Each structure stands twice: as structure tokens, then as C-alpha cells.
Amino acid sequence: MRAISALLLLTAAVPATAQIAPKIEEASIADLRAMMADGTASSEAITQAYLARIAAMDRTGPTLRSVIATNPDALAQAKAADARRKAGKSLGPLDGVPVLVKDNIETKDPIATTAGSLALKDNVTLRDAPMVAVLRAGGAVILGKTNLSEWANIRSNNSVSGWSAVGGQVRNPYAFDRTPCGSSSGTGAAIAASFAAVGIGTETDGSVVCPSSINGLVGLKPTIGMVSRTHVVPISHSQDTPGPMARSVTDAAILFSQMIASDPADPATRDADLFKRDYAADLPRATLNGVRVAVYRPAMNADLTKAFDAALAVLKAQGAVLVDVEKPKLDGIGAAEFAVLLTELRADLNSYLATTPPAVKTRTLADVIAFNEANAATEMPYFGQETFLAAEKTNGLTDPEYLGARAKSLRLAGKEGIDAMLAKAGAQILVEPSYGPGWLIDHVYGDQYNGPSSSDLPAVSGYPNLTVPMGLVRGLPVGLSFIGRAHSETTLLGAGYVYEQASKARVAPRYLPSADVGPGMDGTR
Template sequence: MKAGHKMGTAMRRFAALILLATPLPAIAQNASAQNSVTEVSIDQLRSRMDKGQDSSVDITRAYLDRIAAMDRKGPTLRAVIAVNPDAVAQAKASDARRKAKKLLGPLDGIPILIKDNIETRDPLPTTAGSLALKDNLTHRDAPVVALLRAQGAVILGKTNLSEWANIRSTKAMSGWSAIGGLVRNPYGLDRTSCGSSSGTGAAVAASFAAAGLGTETDGSVVCPSSINGLVGLKPTLGLVSRTYVVPISHSQDTPGPMARSVRDVATLFSAMVGSDPGDAATRDAGKYRKDFTAGLAGASLKGVRIAVYRPDMSPLIATRFDQALAVLRAQGAVLVDVQRPKTDGMGDAEFDVLKFELKTDLDKYLASTPPSVKTRTIDDVIAFDTANADAEMPYFAQEIFDMAAKSKGTGEASYQAQRDKSLSLAKGAIDGMLKQADATILVQPTYGPAWLSDPIYGDQYNGPSSSELPAISGYPNLTVPMGLVRGLPTGLSFIGPAYSDGKLLEAGYVYEQASKARVAPTYAPTADAGAGVEGKP
């Protein structure tokens, strides 16, 4: 017991110092530099560099200033696990290319943050938030990162996340990891940033970078995007490679772009799509690679039929949703209310699939890590967590890991039947609602406002969620800010069939430009609950 306690103390010390151990190069930490990148788009940053008003080094240092001033100080968002010591050098290389008129692409010189379950070849470990992977320094780029780097993007650092992408426990507190601590929502610091891409959500909302990468298995891009006032795209499964991404499920995992505008998401997504020989699901992705920003300016909803699904929701969310529908209607869309087909048993089937694939896929990933990583299987991770319980399990346990480890993985006799069941029901539900309306786009609220972060009971939210059907089916889901409820963001989801990502971006852009619903964060200590909680005198 004593030995375990000493080890836990050492682990906690490592978790507290990992950000500080990565030096912030040449940072002035002045307010004017920080403000120069606040709420600034990728196009605006590129224009500044093209005109010689700013260099990539200036912009990179300004973002590093904001991180230094706000992530472990000020509002203490804990959104960034580590900054990249090579970021300024990458920015200098971009400035040299710009001077030589040899730019690599639209992202050249643009600082991007990467969720810390996605590998980069920079001198940073990929930890998935777990101390078991604190030495996972692979020196390899995930193909999705390599594509961004090929366009000259500056890899600014790695973002915090719900540990192991929120798959360890049914009682997890979203946004917490042993390495990064608890991510705080910039709209209400006592509220969740959702998960598992919580760090990317909070960081991009706080203008710690121009944009960022998240990953989703079921909700982990669209929930933190919606709850942090961002645009986020969960792409069609198979458009973006998952190689060298710490896995949960090869049936559902996908990286996705997160940013403060539809255009910025489209810009990032354009660089992410591509075939990868190491990921069979992407074999056709090259056919769909294009500039997804090209159709935005001329996009229109006139005469476009849109299916409208109204899940159970509070009156406050319903009011926001009705306002969003009014915007779509004013842009010429034809709205048709639909009923969701029954999907009895789908959630249980999905959970079985995730457990079985977690066992197989995580074991395969861990076997590929450097010898410095001592946890080579999910059983090893469970043993590590148990030995270091005070650091790794202070709030919740690892019952999902335990269930996965006891299974035969994808060798379970029921695996394929459960996958076929969940996939059929999810596709059938979306296809059925689109058919009811003779439409190619479905809209519904993404999520309601953020719930309180609760280390005792874990996540407590029971409102509407758009993530399940697109996640299981592999269909795309785009969330766009829908306005605030009691000071907290909500999102509007645009969902469509496979490979309709571009159409969803165009529809989301029209809505975004007409609604102007996004509001910048204020870093309030708590959300405004309304005068009604005090009662009448």
C-alpha cells in the first residue's frame, strides 16, 4: 500500500509538470500579442502573413502567450497537455517558404492543436491522458497529421482529453485525465467541456490556436464542439485515416476538425481527407478529396428539403431550436417534421461492439508502441491503473476496461451479429427520416448546454444528443453554434448520408452566416442559472 502511494505521488507530480516541462520558446506573455489572435479566422491569419503584417512566428508566439497566460493561470482551462518545443522553428520554416514564394498550401504557417490520442513526430509523447502512456514518444506522424504538415501547418501542441477517450468507465467525468487534470469550459468554468475532445473544444474556443483536431467514436467531436460554441465535423467514416490514433473502435473511430467557423472547419477538413494503405476503411477516400471551401460562398438553401427531428428537450433548448429552424426557413429551406424509427436494442449492440473492438484494437496499438511503454495489452493497463489507483482512479474506476479485457475481442461469437444489428438500425433510422421528408439533410439539436463537472457522480446530462445514429452508421454529422442558453452554448446538427460532408458544410455555412449565433466565451466562474432559482420575495 505504501509503495503504491509513493508511486501515485510521483505520477501526480509528473501529471502536474508535463506542460511546464515543455518549454515555451521566447514568449513575451503580453496582452496585446494574445489579443492579436483572439477570435481570428484562418483566412484572416493567412491574409496578415501574405501582406507582411504578421509572420507565422508572430502568430505562433501570440498563441503560446495565450496558453501560458490562461491554461494554467487565469481561468486555468487545462485544455493543453503540452506545447510543442519545435513550434516556433516550424513557423520560421513557413516564413522562409512564404518569402521564397514556395508555400505548401492554405494551412502554411497556421498553428493547429492536436488531441493527445493522435501521434505526431514532434518531441511529445502521445498519452491519451493516461500515465501508462507517459513515455509513448513514437516519433511518427499519424497520416492525418502528416497531411496537415504537408500543407505547412504548425503543430502547436497536444490537447487534453477525457482519459482513454472516455471509454474506461461508465461513471467517468468528461474532460478529466490523470495527466492533464480537468478541462474547464470557457463559458462557465464549473461546467463540463464534454468529451472526449474536451481539450480541443476549450482550447479552440479560447483562441489557443486557429483550429484543432478531435476524434470521435460516439459524440467526442460534436459534443465538445457544441458545448464550447464551436463548429465541429464528425466526417463520413473512411474519409480520414485512423492509423496511429489510440483506438477504441475501428467501426466508429474517426478524427474530425474543430474550429470557430464553418469555413475554418472546411479548410482543415480539406487537408485531412485521403487514402491510407494502413487503414482499409480509407481505400476510396482519395476520390472524395477536394477543396471543401470552394462551394461555400455560392451555397444556397432555396428549395432544399430538410428533415426536422424534434427529440425530447427542455423549453429553453426548444426555443433555440425553433429560432434556428426559422433561420433555415428564411433562407428558403423547406422543413418537414419527421419521426425517428424505432431502434430498440441498438445501444446495447453498439456497447458490445465497442467493448469487443476495444480489446482487439487497443492491444494491437499498444503492441506497436516503443519499448519504453510497458503496458503492452489492455490487461497491462488495468494492472497499471490498479497499482496507481490514487493517481489514475481518484474519481472513477475502469469497469469498461474490465469488461473488454474479459471478452475475446472481435473473436467473440456474437461480435459480427451485434455489429450488423447496430449498423442496420442506425442507417435505417437516418435513411428512414430522410425518406419521410424526401430530403438529403436532417437537422436536430446537437446537445443542450453544458452540465456541471461532478467528480462524485460523473456526467449527469440527459438532454438531446445527435451523435448516436451518425456515429454507428458512419454518416457525417456537422454541428454549428445555435446560440446560448443561460450563457452556455448549444449546437445545431446537420446530418446526411455517407459522403455528404460537403453538402452539410454548405448548409451549415448558410445557416451560420444568416444566424450569427456564435458568441465568444467570457470565462464566467459559473453559468447564469436565472433569477428564478432565488424564488419570489
């Protein structure tokens, strides 16, 4: 096994090339493929350009700290893609396209999978998560691993989104003093900053949708069971899923199409192959004409209300029939969800840690807790681990209280929640604001956000949630969520595409130190 340099050091050395550096800022998958097809740029040159951009902007310049490590094998993978293309043996739409992967997802490249924790700094497994394996089989270049909220934001209720002991604090490309949201904060910031065309995040509750919305991206939290979770550092087998993050619906659909595969090691994916198709192919033919859309209007400030109303006007102009609905009273859903997450965190993390290499000395959640206490200066400088401590006290997956909480949360979120809202409107799609604009990064008090959020019901029910850029609120991105029942990704992506093409709402980041958002602009009243 090749020696690995210090984890925090990026692979900054980019071989010189006589070819003019390709324009990668804001480039789509189609743009990259066109460059490779017409000889304007090879996959190698494109990969070099992304590595150079990361080196110039991630730890220097704007210092976004969105990438934990670049892949020393990325250029070799790109060269292999170039050779396949030259031989007429392209593997598909992602062949030669660099992809960034959140650093709680294993890849067989010689880099660690840390989940942001120093306890996993030696977790070089040299194995692909099955989801990564299908990307690699499609020719994707694994460019590197993105920073994240440590342990996917489950260690503490007072955490700071985007901070990890390994990677430091991720910055929002739109305003450096604003949160990138978490836990897929690094993927959100990196794709917004054009460090790759597309990237992979993971979500348990909000961790794809929130960083996508707050970084001006399209993000899809798929139906649970569409994408394998094997060899992904876990929180909850009931709610965890990887998801695509991109700057357009088309690119998110292309990436999602390649991620889907049944995995014998993940029973939830038993039927995934039945839903594997090209989700991007039908997007140009999508329509909202005559489509009934349920509209939920949560409490929000005037500026976010104005942006939401403008988005609804776009949907109506495209022929959608809008029907206002209220969210039913779902008493106890939050407590039930949290009980599920605590129990599954202990069980699932213990199972995962038992499979890590011998160099990883933390073999259980209890070991991780002890590691954090012994290394508090580096692991807990801003917030503690009370959620970990609570999880360690749980009684396992056969505990009647856990089983009752899971049944209750699933019923409230699905049948009595999203299903009831859609049925009342006679609709297949529910729309609402994804989140408000990003709050200030605060290492003293932690995350201060208490505005609208679309993530809870889809996360608990296992239903899909697609967020699409809804423009800027005083310089900060906000998103529009399209939510449906299980396996409604085709419908949601089509609706999101129609909205995206009509609204043209996404605005590229300007890398400002701060945004003048004024008082009360955190998404609350």
C-alpha cells in the first residue's frame, strides 16, 4: 500500500501541459463531454484544471476548505478515460468526468475515509462503497473527498455545520461568514465553486437538501433504497442515503442515474435495479401543464415569502394547478425520529467500525467517545458529544421503545404527513421552500437557524426531496423543494427541470467576505 501524505495536504502538484487550460467554471457535464468529444480538452486536462482550481481556492484565496483530500490516482483515471474514448469504448455519460465524493463514503483510492474525525484518520480501506463502484464502472474520475460536518452532524445538538477536526470550517462561496449548511457542506461549497461539475452528498435529515439549497445547487435526496449505503459511515439505516448534488437538474439526473444499483449487502436496495433508468433523457419533454401541485407555506420572513411567491408564479405560468395545503398536526414526530436515530447510530456505527482496518483503533461508539474525550482540544474545541453519549445509552434494535418510535415516526411522516397533504390536494407533487438563507457561522453558540425546512417528513418517510435554486434573498441562495411519494423521482426531476428552465433562478457565487442581509434575514419572521 502506497504511503499516504498528511491528510490535510491537497495534491497541489499539477503536471504542466501544453494544452490551453479548459474553462471549467460553471461547466456542465454536457460542456465537459463536448470538450472531450471535439478534442478541445481531454479528461486529463479537465482533471488537471479542477485540481489547479482547488489548489488555488480551497486552502488559499477564498479558503473554502471544502475538500479534505484530492485523489492521487485521479489523473491516472482520467488518462484511462481518454484512452477508452480514443479506442471508441466510452463507458457512458460520466466517462472521464471528475466527481467529488463526501468523506464519509469509502473509495478504494489511497485516501482515508474520515467522516471528518481524527479517530478515522487511518481509515484507508482500499475498498469502494458499491455506490462508488458503479460510478467507477461508468468511467467517473474520483477527484477527491469533500469536507463535512463531523460525523455527519450527529455528535452534538450544538454543532457548527461544516466544521470537522480533519477539514476545519467549510465556507459558503456566496458569503464566507455564512454557513454552508451540513452535513454535506463540503460537497455543497465545492460544487458551487466549480471544483467539479457534480458531487455526492449523504442525507439522514437535511444533509443533501440544506447544503444544496444554501449553496445555490440542485440536490436530490432519493427514495430510501435507491442507492446503496454499504461502506458509508452510518447514522441510521432507516434514513441514510447518498444523493447527487449539481448546478443543474440535468446534471443531478445524470449522476443519480449512474448511482442506482441493488446491493445484496444492503437489503433496502433489493428492488433498486427495477428503477434504474436514464432519468435525464425525458427531462426536455417534461411538462407541468395541468399538473396539480400541493403548496405548503410555512412561517417565513417577507423576503423569503416574496421569493417563494415568485417561484409559485413561475410554476403557474407553466400550467401547474396550485392547491394550498396545511401541514397536519404530527405530535411527537420529532421525538420519535430522534429516538430512532440514537438507537440506530449506536448499532449501525458499531457494525461499521468493526469492518475498518486494524490501524483504526476506535472499534465502537464507546471507543469514539473515549477518543474525543482524550483529544478534546482538537476534537471538541467548539461543541461536545452529548448526542453520542445519549446514543451509547440506547438498548439496541430489538428495544420495544425503539420499534414503537420507528413505527410512529414512519406513520406520521408518510401516511399522515406527505400522503395526506398530497391526497387533500389531489396532487403528486408537494412544493415548499427548502430552507431560508444561510445563517452566520458561529463557533460560540453553534447553528442558530430556526427557519423553514422541507427535510423532516421526506427524511423520516424515506420519500424523495428535490431542491432547485429559487434565486437569492439579499445575496444568499434559497431553494424550492419538490417532494413526492416513494419512487417519484421521475416526476420530481421533470417538475424541477421545467421550473429551472423557466425561472433561470440560479446565480453563480461571487466569493464575497460577507453578505449585507440586514436584521431578521435568517429565514425567520
